[in-house]
Amino acid sequence: MSDCLFCKIIDGTIPSTKIYEDEHVYAFTDIMPVAKGHTLLIPKQHCQDLFEMPEDVARNLYAVAPKIANAIKAAFQPIGMNTINNNGAAAGQTVFHYHLHFIPRYDEKEGLNLNWQTQKYTSEQLIEVADSIKANL
Ligand code: AMP
Ligand code: ZN
Numbered sequence: 688m689s690d691c692l693f694c695k696i697i698d699g700t701i702p703s704t705k706i707y708e709d710e711h712v713y714a715f716t717d718i719m720p721v722a723k724g725h726t727l728l729i730p731k732q733h734c735q736d737l738f739e740m741p742e743d744v745a746r747n748l749y750a751v752a753p754k755i756a757n758a759i760k761a762a763f764q765p766i767g768m769n770t771i772n773n774n775g776a777a778a779g780q781t782v783f784h785y786h787l788h789f790i791p792r793y794d795e796k797e798g799l800n801l802n803w804q805t806q807k808y809t810s811e812q813l814i815e816v817a818d819s820i821k822a823n824l
């Protein structure tokens with residue numbers, strides 16, 4: 688896509704700090720990291736978000752995820768790591784080329800607030816939700 692920031696990073700017209708590249712994916716440092724080692728992994732084939740991602744693109748992308756996570760872990764010894772993907776502006780997506788964030792965690796008190804409130808569902812409600820999703824698989 689000619690006007691996509693991350694497609695331009697892949698083709699080299701916009702600079703990035705490359706960590707890994709193969710036939711299918713590209714990994715680079717987030718330009719505004721929320722923690723040391725914050726990395727983005729993207730498919731070379733443009734797709735806006737998870738909803739638009741073909742299965743083979745997902746397979747090739749996630750095949751590399753453990754390698755990236757373990758390299759960050761070995762480099763900086765975080766005590767945990769979040770892998771996060773925002774889909775849609777309402778979910779916090781700002782760049783509309785799918786990307787998986789790797790966010791190493793160093794300290795529970797570091798101020799990174801990635802927690803959310805849980806809700807109490809009855810087993811009937813859980814079954815109803817599951818059935819609605821299953822009907823659309
Ligand atoms: P999201 O909000 O999930 O769409 O995440 C987009 C991420 O892309 C943010 O964390 C930005 O800091 C990052 N970002 C934006 N422009 C660049 C760039 N030129 N190089 C590297 N990371 C970028
Ligand atoms: Zn793109």
